[in-house]
Amino acid sequence: MSVQDPPTLLQLSVQRLLRDEALAISSLQYLPRALFPLLFKEAFNHRQTNVLRAMVAVWPFPFLPLGTLMKTPHLEILQAVLDGVDMLWTQKVLPRRRKLQVLDLRNVYHDFWDVWVGPEDGDHSAETVCEKQIAKRLHQYALRRRLKVVTDLCLRFHLNEHQAYLLQWAQQRRSSIRLCCVKMQIWALPVYTVRKVLMVFQPDSIQELELNTGWSLSTLVHFASYLDQMRNLQKLLLTRIHKNTFKVLNTSSDIQKCITKFVSQFSKLNSLQHLSMNGIYFSSEHMKQLFRYLKTPLETLSITMCKLSHLDLNSLSQSQSLHQLKQLNLRLVKLIDLRPVPFHDLLRSVAGTLQTLELEGCWMVDSQLTALLPALSQCSQLTRVNFYDNDISMAVLKDLLYHTASLSQLTQELYPAPLECYDDTGDVLMGRFVQLCPELMETLITVRQPKNVSFATYICHECCQRCVYGLETKLCRCRQ
Numbered sequence: 001m002s003v004q005d006p007p008t009l010l011q012l013s014v015q016r017l018l019r020d021e022a023l024a025i026s027s028l029q030y031l032p033r034a035l036f037p038l039l040f041k042e043a044f045n046h047r048q049t050n051v052l053r054a055m056v057a058v059w060p061f062p063f064l065p066l067g068t069l070m071k072t073p074h075l076e077i078l079q080a081v082l083d084g085v086d087m088l089w090t091q092k093v094l095p096r097r098r099k100l101q102v103l104d105l106r107n108v109y110h111d112f113w114d115v116w117v118g119p120e121d122g123d124h125s126a127e128t129v130c131e132k133q134i135a136k137r138l139h140q141y142a143l144r145r146r147l148k149v150v151t152d153l154c155l156r157f158h159l160n161e162h163q164a165y166l167l168q169w170a171q172q173r174r175s176s177i178r179l180c181c182v183k184m185q186i187w188a189l190p191v192y193t194v195r196k197v198l199m200v201f202q203p204d205s206i207q208e209l210e211l212n213t214g215w216s217l218s219t220l221v222h223f224a225s226y227l228d229q230m231r232n233l234q235k236l237l238l239t240r241i242h243k244n245t246f247k248v249l250n251t252s253s254d255i256q257k258c259i260t261k262f263v264s265q266f267s268k269l270n271s272l273q274h275l276s277m278n279g280i281y282f283s284s285e286h287m288k289q290l291f292r293y294l295k296t297p298l299e300t301l302s303i304t305m306c307k308l309s310h311l312d313l314n315s316l317s318q319s320q321s322l323h324q325l326k327q328l329n330l331r332l333v334k335l336i337d338l339r340p341v342p343f344h345d346l347l348r349s350v351a352g353t354l355q356t357l358e359l360e361g362c363w364m365v366d367s368q369l370t371a372l373l374p375a376l377s378q379c380s381q382l383t384r385v386n387f388y389d390n391d392i393s394m395a396v397l398k399d400l401l402y403h404t405a406s407l408s409q410l411t412q413e414l415y416p417a418p419l420e421c422y423d424d425t426g427d428v429l430m431g432r433f434v435q436l437c438p439e440l441m442e443t444l445i446t447v448r449q450p451k452n453v454s455f456a457t458y459i460c461h462e463c464c465q466r467c468v469y470g471l472e473t474k475l476c477r478c479r480q
Helices: 009-018 021-026 033-045 049-057 075-090 112-116 120-141 161-172 191-198 217-229 252-268 284-293 310-318 341-349 366-376 394-403 430-447
Strands: 102-104 147-156 177-187 208-212 235-241 274-280 300-304 327-329 356-358 384-386 412-416 453-456
Touching: 009 021, 009 033, 021 049, 033 049, 033 112, 049 075, 075 147, 075 161, 147 161, 147 191, 161 177, 191 217, 217 252, 252 284, 284 310, 310 341, 341 366, 366 394, 394 412, 394 430, 430 453
Parallel strands: 102 147, 147 177, 177 208, 208 235, 235 274, 274 300, 300 327, 327 356, 356 384, 384 412, 412 453
Antiparallel strands: none
């Protein structure tokens, strides 16, 4: 049973003041600035929207991180805070006299509340620290005529009431409000709704964008002009973009024009560092164009559940933008029919920077993995490798482990159980599994001291689990 610390005298005083909302509101003009954060937090916790509305109108700091407190959307609180912003902007004071410059609605940690709402005997030191932080923010944001409202948006199927209210409020106040979205996720939303949403935002404020829409290429092309304006985009995730299935756009030339127009926008994404493509349809020529258009080195490249050709791998290995990769993920990309030379060249080009290599479910066989080993052994910065669900024999797995002797940074290693663990129908031979996996572990221990290693079978079709040998042996439910 935990024992909570008793409230401090300051907290008791604030709680007593809030019992009389009219008195609390009338006292704001006399309240020391150092008490505002604690009073605001108490009023927030007790959903005292009248007090919150009045406090925002006289907020004495340039920054209000509301989203840190509002873990889940709460419409009444949002309405109260935005009403307070309206009150602030209708006051007859010069813009430079207004303190509040940034309202942050993102659910991210911020130390503002920790610094100001501290122990009673630490008030003076906390104020000194926070004064310095606020001075930095004043310099960072500068005095502006328009209030900056920062948010993240996850749009799924339709706008919820919280999102709809914020967007309508911002749309009606575009002359005095600058609405910025740092992280935007779009799931299965009609493109016309997305276009209406993007008209409210400053596109260059978006740093992370996820498109998981199921759109066709013809629909995606309507989005291209907005991607063009996202000059500060750092992370882009594209999921489930497929060929057009309607007769309106069914010629090869139409499809090619759509992709070309979309891919050409990558030449303007000068801040892009992380690119993920999951289930995307691009031809080899357009894949080549995409990586040629990239202007800055990527840190992360993830291409999953896609079909890559030999030409695609050539494009990857020759792209200068990929030579500083830290994360490479080709999960569920079928490599069995491809020549390994371009992939070997890609690994060799990133040997000095690559930290994570994901090759799960790539259908690799002995000859392909063997061809990669010289390049793989040079990737000295690797911390994680994943080779699950590839058809590799016992002998080649041992060779792989020997080639990792110099990879001292590895902290997690996932290897497939050897082919010898299966019968002709693909069922696991448990006797062979419990015999061969310890032998592989012993092989690894002879070349270096591993940290977290596991050898695993394919996922069982009946119970959807693997048999895993690692720090402890774990069998799928069918084998227990």
